[in-house]
Amino acid sequence: MIDSILNYVNYKLVRLENHKIAKDKPGVMLDFNAIAQGYTVDVLADFLESKGIDNYLIELGGELKARGKNQDEKWWKIGIDKPVENINEREIEAVIELKNKALATSGSYRKFYVKDGIKYSHTIDPKTGYPVNHSLLSATVLANDCMTADAYATAFMVIGIEKANAFLKENKDLDLDVYFIYSTEEGLWKTYYSKDLEEVIVEKK
Numbered sequence: 001m002i003d004s005i006l007n008y009v010n011y012k013l014v015r016l017e018n019h020k021i022a023k024d025k026p027g028v029m030l031d032f033n034a035i036a037q038g039y040t041v042d043v044l045a046d047f048l049e050s051k052g053i054d055n056y057l058i059e060l061g062g063e064l065k066a067r068g069k070n071q072d073e074k075w076w077k078i079g080i081d082k083p084v085e086n087i088n089e090r091e092i093e094a095v096i097e098l099k100n101k102a103l104a105t106s107g108s109y110r111k112f113y114v115k116d117g118i119k120y121s122h123t124i125d126p127k128t129g130y131p132v133n134h135s136l137l138s139a140t141v142l143a144n145d146c147m148t149a150d151a152y153a154t155a156f157m158v159i160g161i162e163k164a165n166a167f168l169k170e171n172k173d174l175d176l177d178v179y180f181i182y183s184t185e186e187g188l189w190k191t192y193y194s195k196d197l198e199e200v201i202v203e204k205k
Contacts, residue, residue, distance in 0.1 A: 002129035009126050037061045038104050038150025045146075057098075062105055065146045066098040075099050077202065083107055083137035083181050083189070093181060093191070095203035101177075102146035106153035107138040123157050134160035135182040137189070142177040142197065152176060161192065168194070 013024040021030075032039075037060050044058050045065045055068030057076045066076040075097035082091040106123070123132045139156040143149040152174075156164040161182045168176065177197040182190055193201070 006129045009129070034154040035147050035151045037063045038102070038146035038148070041065045041102065041146040063103070063146050063150055064098065065102040067100055075200075078103060080105065080140050080179055081107075081138070093204070094179065094201055096179075096197070097200045097202055098142075099200060101142045102144065102149045103140060103142050104146060104149035104153040105138060105140040106150075106157040107181075123154070125158055132158055132160070135184070136161040136164070136180060137183055138181040139164065140179040144175060149176075156180070165192070 008025055008028050013028050014030065015022050041058050041060050041063050042065065044060070045056070045067065048056050048058075049067070055070070057066045057070070058064060064078060066078075070076055077095050078098045079092040080094045080096065082093045084091060124130065125132050136157060139153045141149040141153040141156070143152065156167075156178070159167070161180050164178070164180070168174075168178065177194045179193040179197060180191065182192070184190055
């Protein structure tokens with residue numbers, strides 16, 4: 001069944017023709033869930049700026065964008081969660097200052113299901129059709145706009161930490177900063193964050 005569904009998973013099956021969406025296969029569907037919240041944050045930010053508001057923090061479903069400073073004339077401080085499953089046991093992994101940037105986090109630690117004692121992530125690898133299975137637990141991305149941060153956070157959760165780091169090294173011009181939380185073979189948590197992000201980390205647990 002998965003193999004048959006994969007026949008409909010390919011961005012090349014969709015194109016724009018005369019300002020209309022054309023699909024090579026009628027069963028193909030577009031789902032913007034991976035960028036919808038980030039895009040909405042950007043729309044709200046544009047609206048505030050159109051009204052002359054230069055200091056704000058917008059948060060929607062965990063995706064954020066900050067501009068200017070808070071009421072205390074300090075940079076906005078944002079907490080990055082530890083990848084714990086129970087939201088009632090929420091803990092902060094690190095606190096960063098968000099300086100005129102957008103931030104999005106994607107993770108596999110809360111959205112999952114268990115079948116026959118095996119935990120399956122909600123993130124699906126479009127190449128295999130199966131839930132991803134790698135060591136990356138949480139990917140936080142900082143970018144100039146929230147839609148971009150949202151998109152890359154999701155993409156990194158699909159490809160895993162090794163491929164994500166290789167991609168970042170090859171695409172330094174994208175102006176992305178990351179904070180990754182991943183597990184080791186021994187079951188321990190470790191973190192990786194980009195060099196520029198280190199400058200805005202104000203607290204690390």
